[in-house]
Amino acid sequence: MNEMNEVRKPPVATTGIIGWLRINLFFNWTNSLITLFVIYCLYQFIPWILDWTIISADFKYNYLGEQITNQEMCSRNLDPENGGACWAVIYVRFYQFIYGFYPKVEVWRVNLAYVMLAFALLPLLYAKLPYRKYFLYFTYIFPVIAYFLLNGGLGFTEVSTNKWGGLLVTLVLGCTGIALAFPIGIMLALGRRSKLPVISMMCTLFIEFIRGVPLITLLFFGMVMLPLFLPEGIDMDGLVRVLVAVTLFQSAYMAEVIRGGLQAIPPGQYEAAKSLGMSYWRMNLLIILPQAIRISIPPIVNTSIGLFKDTTLVIIVGILDLLGIGRGTLADTNWLGLSYEIYFFVSLVFFIFTFGMSRYSLYLEKKLKTGINMGAD
Amino acid sequence: MRSNLGFFSDEKFRSIFFQTLVIGLFALGLFFVISTTSYNLEKRNIATGWSFLQNPAGFDISFSPFLEFKSTDTHLKVYFVGVLNTLLVSVTGCIAATILGFILGIVRLSSNWLLSRLVYIYVEFSRNVPLLLQIILWYSILIQLPRVKQSLQVLDVFYISNRGLYSPRPIFESGFSYVFIAIVLALISSFLINRWAKKRQDKTGQQFPVFSSSIGLIFIIPLILFFILGSPLSFEHPELKGFNFKGGLVIRPEFIAMFLALSIYTAAFISEIVRAGIMSVSKGQREASAAIGLKQTWIMRLIIIPQALRVIVPPLTSQYLNLTKNSSLGIAVGYADLVHGFGGISLNQTGQAIECMAIVMATYLSISLTISFFMNIYNRSIQFKEK
Numbered sequence: 188m189n190e191m192n193e194v195r196k197p198p199v200a201t202t203g204i205i206g207w208l209r210i211n212l213f214f215n216w217t218n219s220l221i222t223l224f225v226i227y228c229l230y231q232f233i234p235w236i237l238d239w240t241i242i243s244a245d246f247k248y249n250y251l252g253e254q255i256t257n258q259e260m261c262s263r264n265l266d267p268e269n270g271g272a273c274w275a276v277i278y279v280r281f282y283q284f285i286y287g288f289y290p291k292v293e294v295w296r297v298n299l300a301y302v303m304l305a306f307a308l309l310p311l312l313y314a315k316l317p318y319r320k321y322f323l324y325f326t327y328i329f330p331v332i333a334y335f336l337l338n339g340g341l342g343f344t345e346v347s348t349n350k351w352g353g354l355l356v357t358l359v360l361g362c363t364g365i366a367l368a369f370p371i372g373i374m375l376a377l378g379r380r381s382k383l384p385v386i387s388m389m390c391t392l393f394i395e396f397i398r399g400v401p402l403i404t405l406l407f408f409g410m411v412m413l414p415l416f417l418p419e420g421i422d423m424d425g426l427v428r429v430l431v432a433v434t435l436f437q438s439a440y441m442a443e444v445i446r447g448g449l450q451a452i453p454p455g456q457y458e459a460a461k462s463l464g465m466s467y468w469r470m471n472l473l474i475i476l477p478q479a480i481r482i483s484i485p486p487i488v489n490t491s492i493g494l495f496k497d498t499t500l501v502i503i504v505g506i507l508d509l510l511g512i513g514r515g516t517l518a519d520t521n522w523l524g525l526s527y528e529i530y531f532f533v534s535l536v537f538f539i540f541t542f543g544m545s546r547y548s549l550y551l552e553k554k555l556k557t558g559i560n561m562g563a564d
Numbered sequence: 565m566r567s568n569l570g571f572f573s574d575e576k577f578r579s580i581f582f583q584t585l586v587i588g589l590f591a592l593g594l595f596f597v598i599s600t601t602s603y604n605l606e607k608r609n610i611a612t613g614w615s616f617l618q619n620p621a622g623f624d625i626s627f628s629p630f631l632e633f634k635s636t637d638t639h640l641k642v643y644f645v646g647v648l649n650t651l652l653v654s655v656t657g658c659i660a661a662t663i664l665g666f667i668l669g670i671v672r673l674s675s676n677w678l679l680s681r682l683v684y685i686y687v688e689f690s691r692n693v694p695l696l697l698q699i700i701l702w703y704s705i706l707i708q709l710p711r712v713k714q715s716l717q718v719l720d721v722f723y724i725s726n727r728g729l730y731s732p733r734p735i736f737e738s739g740f741s742y743v744f745i746a747i748v749l750a751l752i753s754s755f756l757i758n759r760w761a762k763k764r765q766d767k768t769g770q771q772f773p774v775f776s777s778s779i780g781l782i783f784i785i786p787l788i789l790f791f792i793l794g795s796p797l798s799f800e801h802p803e804l805k806g807f808n809f810k811g812g813l814v815i816r817p818e819f820i821a822m823f824l825a826l827s828i829y830t831a832a833f834i835s836e837i838v839r840a841g842i843m844s845v846s847k848g849q850r851e852a853s854a855a856i857g858l859k860q861t862w863i864m865r866l867i868i869i870p871q872a873l874r875v876i877v878p879p880l881t882s883q884y885l886n887l888t889k890n891s892s893l894g895i896a897v898g899y900a901d902l903v904h905g906f907g908g909i910s911l912n913q914t915g916q917a918i919e920c921m922a923i924v925m926a927t928y929l930s931i932s933l934t935i936s937f938f939m940n941i942y943n944r945s946i947q948f949k950e951k
Contacts, residue, residue, distance in 0.1 A: 222678055
C-alpha cells in the first residue's frame with residue numbers, strides 16, 4: 188500500500204538539464220531547427236574570432252620573437268597566411284591611450300586623480316558605505332583637488348590642456364559634464380514647473396531648444412561662436428569651450444529626467460510642506476527634491492551613459508579623447524592599417540564603462556522598485 | 565523689521581518683481597553679447613547678413629543624389645543638398661531601424677534561449693559602444709573593400725568596391741508617369757477601401773479581403789499598365805572605364821556607413837522598446853484570446869501589437885528624433901549632410917559662423933518639431949479610446 192502514497196517524480200525529460208534543453212532549445216521542430224542553425228553559425232564564427240583575437244594574435248612579440256615597434260613587424264603583415272590581430276599597437280601606445288600627451292614626470296598626478304575619482308564615486312554608488320558622510324565631504328571637494336592636480340597651480344607645474352588626451356579627456360568631459368549638469372538640470376526642472384510664466388517659459392524654451400538640435404551643432408557653437416560672444420582678452424581654453432557645450436547639452440536632458448521625478452511626487456507632499464509654513468526653497472530642498480531625485484536616479488544614470496558615449500563627438504572639433512588618440516595612431520605611418528585592433532580596443536574600453544553603468548542603473552531600478560512596494564504595502 | 569518689508573512678502577508683488585528682474589538680466593546679457601559680438605565681427609573683418617547665400621560655393625559635393633551640384637552653385641544650394649542628404653539618411657535609417665528593431669524585439673522574446681541570448685548580446689554591444697565609433701568602424705570596413713578594378717560583382721548588375729555600391733540606374737521614359745499615377749491612385753484607394761471595410765465590419769460583421777484587394781490594386785494593375793505601355797523603363801548599367809565606373813547609380817560608402825551604423829545602433833534601442841511594449845501587455849490578454857480560439861498570428865496582430873503600440877510609440881518617437889540628430893555625425897566620415905556641407909565647409913569658406921550655425925540649428929529644430937508633430941498625431945490615433 189505504501190506504493191500508492193509514494194510521490195512520483197516528474198518525468199526525466201522535463202527536469203534537469205535535459206528538461207531545460209527541451210523547453211528552451213528543442214521545444215518543437217522549428218525551434219530545434221533554429222537552435223541547430225544558430226549553433227552551426229556560432230561553430231563557424233567563434234573559433235575564427237578566438238583565433239584572430241587571441242590564438243594567432245601578437246601581443247608584444249611577433250611570431251619570430253621580435254618586439255613589435257611598427258606595423259610592418261606584425262605577424263599578419265610578415266606572413267598574411269597566419270597571424271591575427273596585432274595588439275602590440277595598444278601595448279606600444281598604451282600611455283597615450285590613457286593619458287594623452289601628459290608629461291611622463293607628472294603622470295603620477297593623473298594616476299592619483301584616477302584613484303581619488305574612484306573614492307569620490309564610492310559614496311555616490313553605495314548608499315550603505317560606512318562613514319558615508321565623510322566620504323561625501325571628500326566627493327564635494329574632489330573637483331577642486333582634481334582641477335589643481337591635473338591642470339597645475341598650488342605648487343604643481345602647469346600642464347596645459349592641449350597635452351591632455353585619451354581616457355583622461357574622456358573621463359574629464361564625462362564626469363565634469365555630469366557633475367555640472369546635475370545642479371543646472373535641477374534648476375531648469377524647477378524653473379519649468381514654476382508658476383511664474385516668464386521663468387517657466389524661458390526654461391522650457393531653453394530645454395526644448397537644446398534637445399532639438401544635435402550635440403555637434405552645440406560643439407560648433409562652443410568652438411566657433413562662443414569666442415565671438417566674449418569680450419577681447421578673454422581667451423577660453425579649447426577643452427573649456429567644449430565643456431560648456433557638453434554641460435549645456437546634458438543639463439537640458441537632466442532637467443527633463445528630474446522633471447519626470449518631480450511629476451511623480453504626489454501633490455499631498457507639496458501641500459503638507461506648505462501647511463508647515465515652509466518657503467518655496469525649503470519645501471523643494473527638504474521635501475520634494477530628495478524624493479524626486481531618488482526616483483529619477485536610474486534615468487539620470489541612463490542619460491549619463493548617453494553623455495559618456497557622446498563625449499566622443501569632441502574629436503570632430505579637434506580634441507583628442509580616447510577615440511581621437513585611436514584615430515591619431517591610425518594616421519601614424521608606423522601603425523597604418525591596424526584600424527580593427529584600435530577600434531576594438533576603444534570600443535572595449537567604452538563598453539566596460541557604459542555596460543557597468545547600465546548594470547548599476549538596473550540594480551538601482553530593482554532596489555527602488557522593491558523599496559517603493561514595501562512602502563505601499 | 566517685518567513691516568518694512570511688508571510688500572515683499574506679498575506673493576503677487578514678489579512674482580512680478582522676480583520676473584521683471586529675470587527679464588532685465590536677460591536683456592542686459594543679450595545686449596552685452598550682441599555688442600561684443602558686433603565689435604568682434606567688425607574687428608575680424610567678418611561680413612554679416614545673408615547675402616553670402618547667393619555667392620558661389622566653390623567646392624564640390626561628391627554625394628548629391630537628388631540635386632545636380634556643381635562647384636559654381638551657391639551656398640544656398642549647398643544648404644538644400646545638405647538638408648536632402650540629412651533627410652535621406654534619416655528617413656532610410658528610421659525605416660531600417662524600425663524593421664530591424666521590431667524583428668529583434670520579438671526575437672528577443674522568443675522561447676528559444678539561444679536566439680534570445682544572441683539578440684541580447686547584440687543589443688548590449690550595439691547600445692554600449694559610441695555611435696561615432698560605430699560609424700567610423702563601418703566606414704573603415706567599407707573603404708578596405710577591393711578597389712574598383714577588382715570590385716565584387718553581385719547578381720551581375722551590382723558592383724561593390726571601395727568607391728561604393730554601383731547599381732543600374734532606372735531611366736523613366738515618357739509613359740512611366742501613367743504607371744506612377746496608377747500606383748499613387750492605387751495606394752489612396754486601398755487606404756479608402758481599408759477604412760470602408762473596417763467600418764462595414766464594425767457595423768455588420770462582414771469581412772472584406774482587404775489585403776488581397778490592396779495587393780491587386782497596388783501591384784497588378786500598375787504592372788498590367790506597364791506592359792500595355794510597352795515597358796517604359798530601362799536601366800543604365802555601370803561600366804568600368806579606366807579607373808572608375810561610368811554611368812549607373814552610385815551609393816557612396818559614406819552613405820552606406822552612416823545608414824548601417826545609424827540603423828543598427830538605433831535598432832538596438834528600438835528592440836528594447838518593442839520588448840518592453842510587448843511585455844507590458846498582460847498575460848491575461850493572451851490567454852483570453854487563446855481561449856476564444858484565435859490563431860497565434862492573429863493573437864499577435866489583433867490583440868498584442870495594438871495594445872503594445874500604445875507603450876511603444878512615445879519612446880519610438882524620441883528614437884526617431886535621436887536618429888535624425890545623430891545623422892549629423894556624418895561629418896566624421898565626410899557625408900555631405902547639413903552639418904558637414906553647410907555648417908562645415910560653407911562656414912569655413914565664408915567665415916559667417918553665426919548665420920550658418922543659426923540656419924543649421926533652426927533646420928534641425930524644425931525637423932525635430934515636424935517629426936514629433938506627426939508622431940503625436942499617430943500616437944493619439946492609437947491611444948485607447950473610450951466608447
